[in-house]
Amino acid sequence: MDKLSDLEFFTRLVKHGSLAALARDIGVTPPAVTARLAQLEKRLGVRLLNRTTRRISVTHEGEVYLETGARILDELNELEKRVSSSRGSPRGKLRVNATFGFGRRHIAPAIVAFARQYPEVEVQLELTDRSVNLADQAFDIGIWFGTVPDSRLVARKIVSNRRLLCAAPAYLKAAGTPTQPRDLQSHQCIILRESDAAYGTWHLQRGNKVETIKVRGGLSTNDGEVGVLWARSGFGILMRSQWDIHEHLQSRQLVPVLREWALPSADVYAVYPERANLSAKVSAFVEFLTVWFGRHAQWVAA
DSSP states (O other): OHHHHHHHHHHHHHHHSSHHHHHHHHTOOHHHHHHHHHHHHHHHTSOOEEEOSSOEEEOHHHHHHHHHHHHHHHHHHHHHHHHHHTTTSOOEEEEEEEEHHHIIIIIHHHHHHHHHHOTTEEEEEEEESSOOOTTTTTOSEEEEESOOOOTTSEEEEEEOOOEEEEEOHHHHHHHOOOSSGGGGGGSOEEEEOOSSSOTTEEEEEETTEEEEEEOOOSOEESOHHHHHHHHHTTSOEEEEEHHHHHHHHHTTSSEEESTTSBOOOOOEEEEESOSTTOOHHHHHHHHHHHHHHHHHOHHHHO
């Protein structure tokens, strides 16, 4: 910063044409300007100006310093204008992270509409099997489910979503329908391993009563679509988000199980690292997703 300040000081000094004129302009004494110039020349090890009581002239070294310095200052000013203007109009690169299933089915189509509305924003969507640390991997926004454990992150709810237990009618006809959570321990359960949550442990709540059940089954996977396929094929009871199974519930390929019991929250959030100085592209994308899901999230109405 001191070097940039020196560049600006020297550029303004040459423009004013005398030490006294610069002193008057910035509100200091002429000796203060003389001392600043002497300090700059000492640091560089060259004379930048030849000066008399009436005028100054730029040395060869001073001309090199002035020409290059002026270009650097212009580039810096242009950079700051570009960065500042990004708060007013959405533009630039926007890095978004989402999980594979939800990202393919819902975030990717939303980005198609967003890109048409905001052509100056370059969107990079990266899909992963679970939520990632946004700051470590330089993402602007992450799409997360349920509660956000890191209080340093800002979370904006973009659409409601519930988790449900479900199974194929054929499975329930053969194995019976659970009437209370502990019945799940005697059933085949399809286990998903998509997060750091305890493997095969389901938490159910009805009013003030909470049940924690360790379930088992012959099939487990880290992919939600595979789990839904197995459930539709009659291989057991599955816990899955409403966004992923609402069509199968409507077609009766799957039916709810223990529907009076609630499962952990799965509302969908747009998560970003900080609220202060939020860029226009991030703000626009979050607002866009909220409106888009309000129009297209059929599972909410269902």
